[in-house]
Amino acid sequence: MTLYNQINSLLLALFLLVMSSLVYFQFTETKAFMVDQMDSDLNNTVTSLSLMLKPHLETGDAATVDTLVNVIFEGGFYKQVTLSWLADNKQQQWKNEVSIQKVPQWFIDLDLFKAQSKEVTITSGWLQLATLKVVSNPAIGYRELWRIMNNTLMVLAILFLVCMVLLRLRLKRILKPLHEVAEHARDVSQRKFNPSMALPSTTELKEVVGAINSMSGQLKQVFSALDDEVESLKDDTLRDHVSHLPNRLYLTGQLNSWLNEPDIGALLIADLNWLDQLHSRYGYQMRDQTIKVLAKKFTKELPHADETLVARISNTEFAFLIRKADREQVLESLQSLIRLINQEMLNASFESNQDFAIGISERTNGVTRAELLSQADNALQKALNENKISNWFYVESEQDVSREGWREQLVKSINQNQFLFQWQPIQQCSDGEVIHREIYCRLEVDGKVIKAGQFMPYIERLTLGHRLDRCLLQAIAKEKLLDLNSEPIAVNLSRESVNNLDFHRWLKGYLSEVRSPEKLHFEMSESGITQNLDTCLQLCEIITMAGSKFGVDNCGRQMGSLTYLQQLKPHYIKLDMSLSCYNNEENEENQQNLELCRALVNIARGLNITAIITGIEDERHLQTIKPLRAEGYQGYIMPPVEITTA
Incomplete structure (x- = not known):
């Protein structure tokens, strides 16, 4: 029961106690007064009637006696009058039926008033003339007591209603700060930090509100400090301090992550030797300023900028990781890159198409990070040696199916559900128990199984993602x-x-029909969330309302802030594979990734979000990440397996 209801109940009980006491007191006093009043009236009536009857009794005038008694008796205040003549034992009796109007029967049945009687002997000197007995009528007592109590209860009821209305209004005003405190505390528990509440006038509540404001402010500082810690770690270890672009270490992690996902694209490495000449002519300040200008243009003006990672990997070398792009799109990006470099060279008074070279290596099936970097570097060296602007590293690969061919095959497969499914367990770090299983799909065409890495890039490029889901x-x-x-x-x-509103509506209907929606989890990539946060919030609300859960995939991949986690409040996050500490990596990279993972896990724990570390290769790797105190892990230590149904 709320404090408001408790106070209301207490005051109501006290008010009813006081009212009951007043009613009881009024009832007993009125009853006693009516009994005394009827007794007094009876005495007065008997005395006055005996005096009026005396002279007529002496003369034996029975007619006059009858008239005088009738005058008094017809008033209805008496139930019975009996006159016994002592001279001849003659008896006269007058009776009046008891009839009580405007009084409920249940009240009469309480038998509150007894009929009173008074008997006197009328004498003349020493001679006894008659005996007079009068019995009172209790109707007057019931009628008057009912009227008085009815009026009393009506007045008290009106007073009670008025007091309760005033009390509720006053209590609401007094307890309003407590209601705000409850809402504020609820928001804090959900990691929503609203502005501080105004202090109320009540001394006790002022202390409570002040304490809540202080607690909220301190928690907000803690979470902000954790977020700042991640930002600081990224700036110190993953960002080039001149261009403010990601550095070689960040590129390495992103290549690891990218090559473990189904995708197509290419890696470009550009060596801008003219920047060293610029340094010799004008000094390092002009060179650094030019690098900053180039960095801005590379990140904003290249085609497919949202899917292109630009990094500065050495003094004059820049790397361009172009994701979700076929050869035509890579060529378009290459031409735009050459144009941007030439424009800046002309601005710095250098001749265009000289003193720089670009090596291009396309992603192929099964290529490793080291192989891709080596291929791009070999293409770059060949371009430099042959004095070319660019050079492609060609690998023999089969390109059987065109884009339209993929469209036809994928649409057919989706319509006929020709996909094969596997799943991979996500396990607890503490005991190895399975938390949940992530499901994957492959495509079967003419008896041949095609891995997701081959067709998933075309699913996205052909906007078939919502149909596949x-x-x-x-x-x-x-x-x-x-x-x-x-x-x-x-x-x-x-x-x-995530962005398709038709899919949102379909998913809402689907979840309403699923027998166990709580056994479905949905994962969304961090980049998809940050670029469409409002739409993603709507989708997450649909998922949560249905009883399912959702998580963030590739968390920590972006260089931006993690404040979106406070708004989204996912049930779990999966750290990006670029943060994994592989046993074959350099010790420096291991340590930096460990610290980044530790900071991300701490943020998740502070927000009551389950943290899952991905890319775990073996038991040794697992022991490396256990000190981070993440709740779960996933990786090749427990690879995907076929789903077998009974």
């Missing part, structure tokens, strides 16, 4: 995969599904 969710329901294990199943939603 529907197909996957329908297959989960149709094949009753939720019933195979007690653990939930996680589905990774495409970026298109």
Whole structure:
């Protein structure tokens, strides 16, 4: 029960106690007064009637006696009058039926008043003339007592209602700060930090509000400090301090993550030797200023800038990781890059198309990070040696299917649900128990299994992501995969599904029909969330209202702030694979990634979010990340397996 209701109940009980006491006192006093009043009236009547009857009794005038008694008796205040003549034993009796008007029967049945009687002997000197007995009528007592109590209760009821209304209004005003404190505390528990509340006039409440404001401010500072710690770590270890672009270490992590996901694209390495000449002519300040200008143009003016990672990896070298792009799009980005470099060279009074070179290496199936870097560097060295502006590193690969061919095949596969499913467990760091299982799909064409890495890039480029997600969710329901294990199943939603309002409506209907929606988890990539936060919040609300949970995939991949976690409040986050501490990496990179992971885990714990570290390769790797106190892990230590149904 709320404090407001408790105070209301207490005051109501006290008020009813006082009212009951007043009613009881009024009732007993009125009853006693009416009894005394009827007794007094009876005495007066008997005395006056005996005096009036005396002379007529002496003469034996019975007619006059009858008339005088009737005058008094017809007033209705008496139930019975009996006159006994002593001379001849003659008896006269007058009776009046008791009739009580405007009084409920239940009140009469209480038998509050007894009929009173008074008997006197009328004498003349020493001679006894008659005996007079008068019995009172209790109707007057019931009528008057009912009228008085009715009026009393009506007045008290009106007074009670007025007092209760005034009391509720006053209590609401007095307790309003407490209600605000409760809402403020609830928001703080959900990691929402609103402006400080105004201090109320009540001394006790002022102390409570002040304490809540102080606590909220301190918690906000703690979470801000954690976020600032991550930002500081990223700036110190992953960002080039001249260009403010990511450095080689960040590029290395992103390559690890990118190559472990289905995608297409290329890595470009540009060596701008003319920057050293600029340094020789005008000094390091002019060179650094030019690098900053180039960095801004590279990040804003290149085609597909949202999917292009630009990094400064050495004094004069820049790397361009172009994701989700085929060869034509990579060529478009290359031409734009050459144009931007030439424009800046002309601005610095250098001749265009000289003193710089670019090496390009396209991503191929199974290529490793070291191989991709080596291929791009070999292409760069060949361009420098042959005095070319750019050079491609070509790898023999089969390119059987065109874009339209992929469209036709993928649409057909989605319509006919030709996908094969695997899942991979996410396990607890403490005991290895499975938290949930992430589901993956492969494509079967003419008896040949095609991995997701080959067709998923085309799913996104052809805007078929929401259709594939529907197909996957329908297959989960149709094949009753939720019933195979007690653990939930996680589905990774495409970026298109996050933005597609039609998919939102479809998912709401789908979840309303699923038998166990609490066993479905949905994952969204960090980049998809930060670029469409409002739309993502709507989708997450649909998921939460249905009883399902959602998480953030690739958390920590972006260089920006993590404040979106406070708004989104996901149930779990999966740290990006670029932060993994592989056993074959350099010790410096291991230590830096460990510190970044530790900071991200601390932020998640502070926000009551489950943290899952990805990319765990083996038991040795697992022991490396256990001190971070993350709740779960995922990786090749427990690879995806086929889903077997009964």
